[in-house]
Amino acid sequence: MEVFVAGCAFVADWLLFVFPLYQGRMELMESNSVYAKYQSTHSKKKGVPFLYWLFPPLYFRYVKKQNIKGLNRLFKNKDDFRNFYGFYNKSIAWYFVSYAGFLNAIESTYGVLEDLELGFLTIPLFLVIVTSLFILGHHYVNYMASNQHRIRFIKSVASDYHRIKKQTPPNQPKNLD
Template sequence: MELFVAFCGYVGAWLLVAGPMYQGALELSEEQIDRGMIREQSLAIPHQERVSPWWWLLPPVAYVLIHNAQDRWRRQVMAALPAEQREQFIEYSNKAAGWFIVGAGAALIGIKEAFELVEELEWPGWVTIVLCVAAGALAIGYTTGRMHRTDRALHAEDAA
């Protein structure tokens, strides 16, 4: 019975990863966002001069310098966008971040459940990694497969 419960916990936890991943993909695909305009504006703003690789001798300093340069560029791109596109982008980003947090939390539970299943079966510890990678790949595969089939069904007349 303990093995059954451990297996159910593992499968259930990874279903909690696949669900938000799929729901997030659905919601984000429905967002009305002018990707062309945003891409155009981002390409029009020149990137800051690259931070010297020598700064990686002091990794925290390199991280801060690179982060600050990217943040300045991001603010310039946002300032260049019309208000409507800026709002679209921020809404899209916020939804994506929310779904990412839900999925990441579920993935952490999935890792714990995989570890407990491996312990219950008395398998070597590295099997936990294999179970997590396999479950993650299945969740990604399910989401991309469903999104592809949905897109194909919605645009069936284009394929004919």
């Protein structure tokens, strides 16, 4: 029973890392859509180096430095600035929640491995599991926030709509449109 409870905590803590990270990414994307109106057309969007994701305070500093360049133009429109600032603060809060979830996930991963009594394999297996789940979680968030996922979702909804529409008998009214 102890292993089962530890396993549930393990899953919950890793979910508390991944989904707040995803929510923070979505909030940051919203703030960037407001901010994009004020970026110069000459500047190119650079991706965030992976190293910054490992330590959230460095990531926040990096994002802040990148965004300050266009803030002077954004200050002129108070409504847009208020929207941008709200989304930006929410994204930072979600990243800290995700970081706390990551720290909990580290602890629960070690707890599960200790409960399994693997001996000398505990530490190497711990490092492999934490590193793997961190990278997988990060890639999952990137996929969920990508255009590829949106396109697949839209195609799936359209396919379901056409399938349901074809299944409706001809003598019944079609109220799907």
